[in-house]
Amino acid sequence: AQKVTQAQTEISVVEKEDVTLDCVYETRDTTYYLFWYKQPPSGELVFLIRRNSFDEQNEISGRYSWNFQKSTSSFNFTITASQVVDSAVYFCALRGYSTLTFGKGTMLLVSP
Amino acid sequence: SQTIHQWPATLVQPVGSPLSLECTVEGTSNPNLYWYRQAAGRGLQLLFYSVGIGQISSEVPQNLSASRPQDRQFILSSKKLLLSDSGFYLCAWNLPTGTQYFGPGTRLLVL
Numbered sequence: 530a531q532k533v534t535q536a537q538t539e540i541s542v543v544e545k546e547d548v549t550l551d552c553v554y555e556t557r558d559t560t561y562y563l564f565w566y567k568q569p570p571s572g573e574l575v576f577l578i579r580r581n582s583f584d585e586q587n588e589i590s591g592r593y594s595w596n597f598q599k600s601t602s603s604f605n606f607t608i609t610a611s612q613v614v615d616s617a618v619y620f621c622a623l624r625g626y627s628t629l630t631f632g633k634g635t636m637l638l639v640s641p
Numbered sequence: 642s643q644t645i646h647q648w649p650a651t652l653v654q655p656v657g658s659p660l661s662l663e664c665t666v667e668g669t670s671n672p673n674l675y676w677y678r679q680a681a682g683r684g685l686q687l688l689f690y691s692v693g694i695g696q697i698s699s700e701v702p703q704n705l706s707a708s709r710p711q712d713r714q715f716i717l718s719s720k721k722l723l724l725s726d727s728g729f730y731l732c733a734w735n736l737p738t739g740t741q742y743f744g745p746g747t748r749l750l751v752l
Contacts, residue, residue: 564740568683572729574743618683622741628675628700629741631685 531556533623535632542611542639550606550619550635558582558625563597563604568618568634580604611639643668647732647744654751660705660719662747664732667713672734674715675741676707679729691715727751 532555542548554563565577578588580597588595592609608615616639621632644667654660666672676688687700689707697707704723708716715732727750735741 562738566743572731572746572748574731574733576740576742579740620685624741628687628690633682633684636683 531558531623531625531627531630533621533630533632535619535621535635537635538633539636539638542637544613544639544641545610546639547607547609548611548637548639550608550621550637552604552606552621552632554602554604554621554623556623556625561623561625564622564624564629565595565604565606566620566622568620570617574620577606608637611637613639613641615639643734643742645732645734645742645744647730647747649747650745651748652750654722654749656724656751657721660717660722660726660749662717662730662732662749664715664717664744665713666734669713669734669736671712672736674709674713675733675735676715676717677731677733679731679746680727685731689717722751724751 534553536551540548561582563580566574567577568574578595585597585599594607596605618634618636620634623630646665648663673692675690678686678688689697689699691697691709694709694712705719730747732744733741
């Protein structure tokens with residue numbers, strides 16, 4: 530069975546701070562995909578990034594960066610110089626050969 | 642490009658009344674379709690998924706049912722709503738091995 534753990538339920542930072550959201554996963558599938566989604570107060574889940582299990586190259590997109598470590602089964606997400614608009618719930622998810630499994634989410638609150 | 646629609650956006654229904662939520666996808670063919678529910682506490686629960694017309698898999702036995710009458714249409718229904726059916730319902734789609742994309746959601750309040 531697949532499992533995704535986001536141990537941080539809520540994080541509060543002040544604008545311009547860097548923040549890292551942790552994600553640890555478990556799967557027996559040899560090929561799998563990892564995702565991050567953002568859910569702002571409006572409710573819609575917005576896709577941020579997808580990584581394949583055979584591609585451990587880290588990625589940077591503007592203020593966002595992702596660190597995929599297969600050896601520790603982690604796929605962490607860092608926001609640099611956080612902004613108020615980053616306030617949302619962030620979900621990490623995993624898909625192997627079946628359906629998508631989500632973590633319980635981390636609520637990020639960025640205050641001015 | 643592909644888009645996914647859900648309606649209604651908000652719904653307030655009395656206990657015991659029926660329910661019908663609709664989801665449609667544009668710009669793709671043969672998508673996998675999904676219904677999720679997000680109750681208070683924000684965890685996402687997969688309710689149903691479909692890999693083709695008339696093919697429905699249920700993840701959690703409950704008061705709800707789903708149907709897929711057309712390739713890009715997915716309907717969530719109930720004959721009699723319960724208070725516990727309140728929540729935020731999200732429809733999603735993906736192509737096989739592709740990224741899953743979500744609709745705007747329907748907020749359901751059962752009173």
